[in-house]
Amino acid sequence: MERAHLLRHETTFAIGGPAEYFTTVISEEDVRGALADAERLRHSHTLLAGASNVLIADEGVSGVVMCMRGGLLKTRGTNIHVQCGASLYEAIRETAADGLGGWERLSGIPGTVGGAIRGNAGAFGTEIGEVLLSVRALDRHTGHVREFKKDACAFSYRYSYFKKHPEWILLDAVFALRETDTKESTTIIEETVAEREKRHLQHVRAAGSFFVNPVAPSDVAIVFASEKHMEARAGRVPAGWLIEKVGMRGEREGGAASSQMHANYLVNDTGEATAADVWKLAQRIATKVKAQYAVELSPEVTVMGSLDAFPPLV
Ligand SMILES: Cc1cc2nc3c(=O)[nH]c(=O)nc-3n(C[C@H](O)[C@H](O)[C@H](O)COP(=O)(O)OP(=O)(O)OC[C@H]3O[C@@H](n4cnc5c(N)ncnc54)[C@H](O)[C@@H]3O)c2cc1C
Secondary structure, rough: EEEEEHHHHOOOOOOOOOOEEEEEOOOHHHHHHHHHHHHHHOEEEEEEEEOOEEEEOOOOOOEEEEEEEEEEEEEOOOOOEEEOOOOOHHHHHHHHHHHHEEEOHHOOOOHHHHHHHHHOEEOOOEEHHHOOOOOEEOOOOOOOOEEHHHHOOEEOOEEOOHHOOOOOEEEEEEEEEOOOOOHHHHEEEEEHHHHHHHOOOOOOOOOOOOOOOOOOOHHHHHHHHHHHOOOOOHOOOHHHHHHHHHHOOOOOOOOOEEEOOOOOOOOOOOOOOOOHHHHHHHHHHHHHHHHHHHOOOOOEEEOOOOHHHHHOOO
């Protein structure tokens, strides 16, 4: 295990202090080994994967940080078996090359297959939960392994059962794809990534959308619908729209800013922003949105490190 590994080198935010201990895990045995090491050292353990949806405290994370990696395991017919530490984008490209598709619109979402399942990652109307058949997971406290069928994952908007149950470490998953033409799949993949680049959703020092799109009171949803000429989906309005409405698009705090292109992306604009800068900015935004619209914003990103670094948003 490496000591004092700087986590800002791992995160897409390029923010985060040191992990007391840092180790890479791929297989179930690796995960069990890291958990046993943490127990032996009487330390806590934290799971990181693609680190594209986390805000890590400037003081770092105590105990053992496991960083999950992996790859494709095997294909049986149109079903693929993949390790949860595999890069989602690599998995989509590799399966397309083998003539399997159905999840191409998820291309370009950073991070791993496991991180995507946990948050039911999605883009352009496709969510990863739609193609999942089952996922195997290990309970970090008991060592018990269980297979969760899709229904047991309770997928909804940016949500799965695993968000409320962080004891489960997702190990590997089976996806039901369909036969596709490699050329057609590749075109969809390329178009999707190009669209993301055009909308400045790629290659930014951020963690994607910072806040979950909140359920809004009906009067707020009506204003949204009349301004944007689209219905609020399931009563939710985009957090970015609320940030614009309270005049905080482009707002800055230290090295952090709300992106001019996409207000719900809080970015490490200077490359030198701290987690404290980002959190203060998030607090100012959430406070103003609550005061003006009576809507409570909550973070989509996971915060890691001492709770003192992340006092309540509002
Ligand atoms: C530029 C940019 C664009 C983005 N665009 C989108 C988008 O279009 N749509 C979207 O949905 N998201 C988007 N995101 C957010 C992010 O990429 C996704 O949420 C991604 O699925 C997170 O996966 P990860 O492997 O990076 O997870 P991490 O950030 O490493 O971890 C996030 C949380 O998941 C947990 N976790 C990770 N792996 C496992 C596992 N195997 N078992 C149990 N828990 C696990 C971690 O412990 C942590 O709590 C974007 C992010 C960036 C930086």
